[in-house]
Amino acid sequence: MSAWVLPDHTADVLPSGARLIEELRRDLLDTARSYGYELVMPPLFEHLESLLTGTGESLDLQTFKLVDQLSGRMMGLRADTTPQVARIDAHLLNRQGVTRLCYCGPVLHTLPAQPHASREPLQFGSEIFGHAGLEAELEVMSLALDSLRVAQVQSVGVDMADARIVRAMLANTPIASDRLAQLHAALAAKDSASLADIARPFPAAVRQGLLALVQLYGDGKVLFEAEKVLAPSALLTTALSDLKWLAAHLEGAPVTFDLADLRGYAYYTGPRFAVYAPGAPDALVRGGRYDEVGAVFGRNRPAVGFSLDVKALVDVAASRPLKAAVRAPWSEDRELRSAISTLRANGETVVCVLPGHESEVDEFQCDRALVNHGGRWMVQPI
C-alpha cells in the first residue's frame, strides 16, 4: 500500500479548508471569551481512570488505549474534552463561585461516531460550573447559538430533551445496567420493537410510558401531551416545567422537543439540547446539564455545557473571502527588504518570488506587486 494512504476516517486539511477552520476557531473562542469563558488546555492523553470514570461505556469504546512507558500504566487519548474540564474545575481551579471555561482542540475516536464522521474532530466547547439554576442552561444555549451565528450557519433549530424524564419513569423499576444501556439505545433510535421487547418484564404503566415517549417529539404541545400520557411524578413535573421555561426564554432559534432523544454523551443529568441546521447530517451542537461528572475528582459541582466539531461546522458555515496578497521580487536590496517588512507588519501578505520561479502559478491571488519606480519601491495593482 502506498505510503501516502491515510487511515480511514482521517484526512489532511489542505490550505483552503484549514484557513476556514482557523478563522472559525478564532471566532468561536472570541465569542466564548466575550461571555466570560476562560480558555483551558487539558492534555491529549491521561490515565484511563481519569478519562473514563463515570462517563459511560460508549466513550470507553471510542477511546484509544496506550501504555505509558514512564509508568507502565494504561493511558487513554481523550475522545471527549468535557470530563477533563470538569476535572480542572473540581480539582485544579477549586473555585467556590461560578466558573466558566472553554476549550478547542482535537479529540480522537477509535471508530467514527457517524458513517461519514472524522475520527479526529476538532472539539470546541464551553462549560459553566457552580450554578444549579436554569440561568446556566440559558446562558450556555445562547452562547451555542451565538457560536453558530459567527459561523453564519443559517436556519438553525434547537431540539430539547431532559435526562430526568426516563429516570423518573424508571424510578421504581429495577433494571440491570446493560439492559438500561440497551433501553437507552432503543429510545435514541426510536426503535419501538426493541423497546417493547426490553420493556416486556416492566409494569404495564412503565412499558406503555416508554412506548409513548418515542412519539413525543414536535413543538411545545409535546410537553402538555407528556403530562397527560406519562405516569405523573415530581421529577417529571420539574423536568417538563424546566423545558417550558427554557423554551420561553431562549431567543434566536425555534425550539422543538424530542423527549426520547438520548443520543450523544451518557453523562447528562438534566435538560439537554441539540442544535440542527439544514445540510448537516447530524446535530452540530450537543449540550446539557451534567451535575455528576466532577464527583470522581472529589467535588460534585453543578455543570452545564455544550460542544461542537469545528471541522463539521465548516461544512455548513459560510465561506469567507481570501485576502489578496502582494507579490514582490527577490533581491538583496535593503530598500526592498524594508518595504516588505513594513507591509507584513501592517498585516499584508507579501509573497517573495524566489529567483527562477518568476513564471509560476500564484497560490495567494496577488492583486498588487512591489515595483521599483526610479529607485523607490511602490505597491501597484497588477
Add this chain to the structure above:
Amino acid sequence: MSAWVLPDHTADVLPSGARLIEELRRDLLDTARSYGYELVMPPLFEHLESLLTGTGESLDLQTFKLVDQLSGRMMGLRADTTPQVARIDAHLLNRQGVTRLCYCGPVLHTLPAQPHASREPLQFGSEIFGHAGLEAELEVMSLALDSLRVAQVQSVGVDMADARIVRAMLANTPIASDRLAQLHAALAAKDSASLADIARPFPAAVRQGLLALVQLYGDGKVLFEAEKVLAPSALLTTALSDLKWLAAHLEGAPVTFDLADLRGYAYYTGPRFAVYAPGAPDALVRGGRYDEVGAVFGRNRPAVGFSLDVKALVDVAASRPLKAAVRAPWSEDRELRSAISTLRANGETVVCVLPGHESEVDEFQCDRALVNHGGRWMVQPI
C-alpha cells in the same frame, strides 16, 4: 492513586497560560501568513510507515504506536509534523512551483525530549518546498526570527551548522548505520572520548578531523579554521561557503557556528540552524534543509523548514495584559440583554453575575459594570 493525577510530563494548561499560548499561536500563524505560508492540518495519527519512513530511529522511539480497529494495521501518533507536511507537498498538492506551508498543532512523545520537556509540545512550523537555492534558507530563518520577535523574546542568537560537513568527512569511510548513529550522538554531545573510541578504525585523517570538529564552535572565524583543519573536499567547500553566505545575509540576530551540532531531527541534509534565547534551557527553534524526506511519497523536492514548541516559547515570551471586562447583573429585561449583546459584538467581555452569586470573586478583572440609570442600561467604571 487519585483520579486527578496526570501522567508525568503532561499538564493541564490553566486560563492564565492558555490565554498566552492562544494569543501567541495566532501571532505566529499570522506572521507565517504574512510571508505567504499557507496553513495545513495533517491528522494526529497515520499508518506507521507514512510517519516514520526515512525519518530516523529517534523519531521512531518517540512515537506512540496504536492498532487501527478499522484495518488491524499499526498506526503512530505524530511526534513531528514536518514529514507529514512533506507528504502533503509531495502527494496532495503536487504543485510544480514553490510551495510554502505552515502548521500549528500538538505532537505527542512517548518520552520527554528534555529532562523538563512536555510530552505534548504544541508544534508550530513553516516549510518551503521547491527551491534549492539559499534564498529558501534565508527566508525561513528570517521568518523564524520574526516569529520570536512577535513573541517579544529578547536577545536571541542563531547557531548554524551543516549536515554535509560530517557527510563530506565520512565520504570514503564505510560505516555501519548503528555506528553512524553513535557517531552522531557523540558529536552532538561533544563527547571526545566516545568519539575517539568510535573513530579508532577510521583512517587517521578522518579521525583527527572528527575530533577537531568538536572544537569548531564560535563566531565566523570557525569557518576559516574549518577550511584549515578539515580534509578538503568539494562538498565541504560548498557547505562552508553556504554558511558564510547565510551569515552575511541574515539580519536581526548575531550568528555563531557549532559545526558538530547534530541535535534534533535526523532528516536534515544541508544547512541547519537553531535559535537560542537567555532563560530557555534548549534551542527555541530548530530548522534546516531536508531535501530527501518527500522521496518516500514519490517526489523528492528541495525543502527547508523550522519548527518550535509554542508551550516552551511562552516561558520566555513577554507577558501580555489581560483585557478588563464588564460586569452585568442577570435579569430577564430585554433592554439589558440587548445592551449585553451589543457590547459583546463590539469585542467586550461581559460577565453575567448569575442570581445568588453577587458576592463572588471576579476572575476577569471587571473594571466596568452595566448599571440601570432611570430605565437605561449604561456602562460605568467600578
